Amino acid sequence: MRPLPELALYVHVPWCVRKCPYCDFNSHGIGSGSGADLPESAYLAALLMDLDEELTRSDGRLIHSVFIGGGTPSLMSADFYARLLDTLERRGVLAPDAEITLEANPGTVEQGRFTAYRRAGINRLSLGVQSFQAAQLAALGRIHDGDEARRAVDSARQAGFDNFNIDLMHGLPGQDAELALADIDTALSLAPTHLSWYQLTIEPNTEFHSRPPPLPEDETLWAIQDAGHARLEAAGLGRYEISAYARPGHASRHNLTYWRFGDYLGIGAGAHGKLTRREPDGTWHVERRWKTRQPEAYLRRADDPRGFEAGREPVALETLPLEFAMNALRLVDGVPLSLWEAHTGRPLDELTPHLAAARARGLLVEDAGRLQASPQGLLFLNDLLALIDDA
Known part of the structure; x- marks a missing residue:
C-alpha cells in the first residue's frame, strides 16, 4: 500500500504592525x-x-515540522506559543525532533522576547530582514533599520538560537548589483545557518501592483543573480532550492515538505493545507483546504457549527503531474523518479519521452533515476514545466 507523505503544520498569525506595499x-x-x-x-x-x-484528518501521522508565519507572529507572547506547543505535545502528535520555526520581525519590540520563545520550545527563527540598506528598507515599507536587523541576529544567538534563517530580497527599487552584494555580505557576516534570497515580484492586490515602483532592468537582475549565487556558494551556503541556501544539515525541513509534495495541516485565519486522503478501499486523492481569511470572522467561527473551513477542493488527477513537478523541480537535487508514480498515480512510461525532450534541450540532468533540473533548467523552469505538462 502506498505510504502517506510526511506531515507538517502551518500556523498563521494574521496581524502585523503595518502592511508592506509588496x-x-x-x-x-x-x-x-x-x-x-x-x-x-x-x-x-x-x-x-x-x-x-x-x-x-491526519491519519495518525506525527507532525515533523511546524512553521508559524504571518503577518508578524512575533507580536504574540512567548506564553501564546508555549501553550500551543504544549497542546501538540499533550496530543502526542509532535515528533520528538520536530523543527519548529517562528517568523520574527527584526524590530526592537520583539528582540526581548527571543529568550522566552526559545524556552517555549521554538528551535528555529526566520528573520524578515529583506535588506540592510536604509533606502531599500524605506521603499519596501519596512519598520526596522539595518542596525536593528544586526542586533536582532545577535539577540537570537544570545537567546540560544543556533539555527536561524535570514530573509533577504533582491531586485529592489533603486538597487544595483553593488548594493545587492553588500546586503549579502552583511548577512554572511552574521553567520546564518540558512538564507532565503529571492527576487522582489509585483503581486496582484498589493500597493506595488497599483503603484509600481521603478525596478532594476533585466540586465542588472541577471548580474545580481549570478554574482549573488557565486558569493553565497563560496561562503559555504549551498543552494538546495531556487531561492534557498543553507549550511550542511540546515535545509529547512518544513520547506522540503512543500517541495517534495508532502502534506501539511493549516490552522489560523486564511491558512491553507494539503492532504493526501486514503479511502477504505485503498484508493487515494489529494485535497487542498483553506480557512476563513478575516481575523474577526475566523474568531467568530469558534462558535459556528461550520467550523473554521472556508473551502476545499480536490486536486484533479490530470493536474497532479504538473503540481508535483512545479514543486519537485524547484529543488536543486530534484527527487527520485520513483516518486512520480507515488505522488501522481500516473505511469512513468507516459513521462519518458517528455524527459528525453527536456534532456535534449539541456533542461534536465542526464540521470535516468532522478527528476532533476539542470542549471539551465532552473533558469528556465517555466519552459521545463511546459514539457512536463504535455505528458
Missing part, C-alpha cells in the same frame, strides 16, 4: 508596535479548536 499575504496592520491590543487569548482558543479539527 505583501500579498493575509496580513492586517494594527497601527502600533506593541501588539498589546491583539485578541491573543481568543485567537489561541480558536487555533486550538482548529487544530483539533485538523488532527482528525
Whole structure:
C-alpha cells in the first residue's frame, strides 16, 4: 500500500504592525508596535479548536515540522506559543525532533522576547530582514533599520538560537548589483545557518501592483543573480532550492515538505493545507483546504457549527503531474523518479519521452533515476514545466 507523505503544520498569525506595499499575504496592520491590543487569548482558543479539527484528518501521522508565519507572529507572547506547543505535545502528535520555526520581525519590540520563545520550545527563527540598506528598507515599507536587523541576529544567538534563517530580497527599487552584494555580505557576516534570497515580484492586490515602483532592468537582475549565487556558494551556503541556501544539515525541513509534495495541516485565519486522503478501499486523492481569511470572522467561527473551513477542493488527477513537478523541480537535487508514480498515480512510461525532450534541450540532468533540473533548467523552469505538462 502506498505510504502517506510526511506531515507538517502551518500556523498563521494574521496581524502585523503595518502592511508592506509588496505583501500579498493575509496580513492586517494594527497601527502600533506593541501588539498589546491583539485578541491573543481568543485567537489561541480558536487555533486550538482548529487544530483539533485538523488532527482528525491526519491519519495518525506525527507532525515533523511546524512553521508559524504571518503577518508578524512575533507580536504574540512567548506564553501564546508555549501553550500551543504544549497542546501538540499533550496530543502526542509532535515528533520528538520536530523543527519548529517562528517568523520574527527584526524590530526592537520583539528582540526581548527571543529568550522566552526559545524556552517555549521554538528551535528555529526566520528573520524578515529583506535588506540592510536604509533606502531599500524605506521603499519596501519596512519598520526596522539595518542596525536593528544586526542586533536582532545577535539577540537570537544570545537567546540560544543556533539555527536561524535570514530573509533577504533582491531586485529592489533603486538597487544595483553593488548594493545587492553588500546586503549579502552583511548577512554572511552574521553567520546564518540558512538564507532565503529571492527576487522582489509585483503581486496582484498589493500597493506595488497599483503603484509600481521603478525596478532594476533585466540586465542588472541577471548580474545580481549570478554574482549573488557565486558569493553565497563560496561562503559555504549551498543552494538546495531556487531561492534557498543553507549550511550542511540546515535545509529547512518544513520547506522540503512543500517541495517534495508532502502534506501539511493549516490552522489560523486564511491558512491553507494539503492532504493526501486514503479511502477504505485503498484508493487515494489529494485535497487542498483553506480557512476563513478575516481575523474577526475566523474568531467568530469558534462558535459556528461550520467550523473554521472556508473551502476545499480536490486536486484533479490530470493536474497532479504538473503540481508535483512545479514543486519537485524547484529543488536543486530534484527527487527520485520513483516518486512520480507515488505522488501522481500516473505511469512513468507516459513521462519518458517528455524527459528525453527536456534532456535534449539541456533542461534536465542526464540521470535516468532522478527528476532533476539542470542549471539551465532552473533558469528556465517555466519552459521545463511546459514539457512536463504535455505528458
